Amino acid sequence: MKFLSTTMIAAAAVALLATGFATQGQAQDAAASVKERSALMKGMGGAAGRINKADDAKATVEDAKLIQANLQKLGGLFPAGSMTPESRAKPEIWSMNDDFKAKLTAAQTHAASAVASSEKGDLDGTKGHVKNVVAACNVCHDVYRGPAKQ
Ligand code: HEC
Numbered sequence: 001m002k003f004l005s006t007t008m009i010a011a012a013a014v015a016l017l018a019t020g021f022a023t024q025g026q027a028q029d030a031a032a033s034v035k036e037r038s039a040l041m042k043g044m045g046g047a048a049g050r051i052n053k054a055d056d057a058k059a060t061v062e063d064a065k066l067i068q069a070n071l072q073k074l075g076g077l078f079p080a081g082s083m084t085p086e087s088r089a090k091p092e093i094w095s096m097n098d099d100f101k102a103k104l105t106a107a108q109t110h111a112a113s114a115v116a117s118s119e120k121g122d123l124d125g126t127k128g129h130v131k132n133v134v135a136a137c138n139v140c141h142d143v144y145r146g147p148a149k150q
Contacts, residue, residue, distance in 0.1 A: 030082035034089070037077040040070040051130045057123040064118040064126060067133060068111040075104060088146040100144055107136035
């Protein structure tokens with residue numbers, strides 16, 4: 001009996017430790033995801049602004065591709081429940097995840113069109129598609145991004 005309870009205590013201790021490590025690992029994942037998606041989001045804001053002011057289609061190709069690439073990466077940067085005190089992510093991202101993903105896809109579709117136009121040298125077309133991208137950014141923010149933190 002004494003042996004049994006010692007084993008049980010040891011097993012419980014191991015289980016507790018394992019849970020502790022798992023939780024810590026998830027917290028680190030969340031913090032890293034929040035940091036990376038914030039950088040990618042800001043990068044897209046800068047790129048969209050530069051495209052708006054461009055007067056040459058050639059000068060927009062790189063930024064259109066940056067927006068496209070960042071939107072692509074964002075798909076993997078919202079692991080379930082990844083909220084930190086700094087994050088503006090709302091829990092609806094995961095409770096309405098199909099809709100969240102659909103809104104991301106919509107932005108990606110417009111971004112692909114912007115890249116195609118920029119590569120064709122069509123400045124007005126590029127700007128038009130980027131306008132649609134930015135509208136898609138805002139549609140997602142309206143539902144899934146909370147107020148700015150300070
Ligand atoms: C599918 C949803 C979605 C799309 C599309 C989207 N965003 Fe976001 N964005 C978010 C969420 C959610 C946050 C908050 C993330 C966090 O704080 O964890 C955010 C945060 C931001 C931030 C604040 C970053 C910071 O840390 O201060 C900026 C800027 C931003 N987005 C710009 C953009 C731009 C520009 C686009 C389009 C090119 C875009 N976003 C597309 C969901 C989206």
